[in-house]
Amino acid sequence: MKVAFCTQDMQHVDAHFGWAKNIVIYEVDKAGYTMVETCQFGGSMFEDGNEDKLVPKLDALADCAIVYLSAIGASAAARVVAKKIHPVKVEATDSITTLLDRLVETINGNPPPWLRKALNAGQPQELAFDEED
Numbered sequence: 001m002k003v004a005f006c007t008q009d010m011q012h013v014d015a016h017f018g019w020a021k022n023i024v025i026y027e028v029d030k031a032g033y034t035m036v037e038t039c040q041f042g043g044s045m046f047e048d049g050n051e052d053k054l055v056p057k058l059d060a061l062a063d064c065a066i067v068y069l070s071a072i073g074a075s076a077a078a079r080v081v082a083k084k085i086h087p088v089k090v091e092a093t094d095s096i097t098t099l100l101d102r103l104v105e106t107i108n109g110n111p112p113p114w115l116r117k118a119l120n121a122g123q124p125q126e127l128a129f130d131e132e133d
Contacts, residue, residue, distance in 0.1 A: 001118055002036065003028050003103065004061050004085075005096045006069040010038075013099065014092040017072040017080070018053060023060050026100060030108050033100045054079060061085050065118035068099055086114055 005013050006020035015021065025037045039060040041053075054076055061067055064085055070092045072080070080087050090099065106112075107119065 001028055001065040002026070002063055003033075003100075004064045004067040005099070006067065007096065012092060012095050013068045013070055013090050015070055017057065017067070017069045017076050017087070020057065020069070023057060023067075024096060025060070025064060026096075028100065028103055028107070030104070032104055058083060066103075066115075068094075068096075086118060 003026050005024045005026070006015040006017055007013060007022050007024055008015045008020070010022060010024065021041055023039045023041075024035065025039070026033045027036050037060075039057075041056060058079060061080070061083065066086045066088055067080060068088045068090055071089065072087055077087055106115065111119065
């Protein structure tokens with residue numbers, strides 16, 4: 001699954017979703033993680049009430065299951081959730097690699113239902129049918 005991190009310094013999740021200069025995207029599975037892409041944003045991203053600034057960010061998250069951020073406004077959160085992306089608010093002191101290590105550990109342990117669902121998204125579902133005589 002793909003996981004995104006809102007960051008200003010490229011090391012920590014230190015950015016509000018609407019104000020993030022960068023979103024770093026990783027592919028994460030039971031074996032570990034690999035950086036896939038870095039999306040950079042500029043322009044009028046600091047204007048409160050400017051909902052258009054969210055469009056490129058939402059597009060960047062199109063195939064992500066989770067986005068880590070330090071904060072998110074209510075309307076942006078609703079738009080993220082509507083795209084079936086799980087927003088996770090963390091402290092701005094958390095490094096991206098620490099969060100990735102914790103996520104892999106959780107995936108290999110006992111992930112919560114929302115994470116199991118994210119992991120299985122896009123996977124073919126096996127349907128078990130009882131044979132009828």
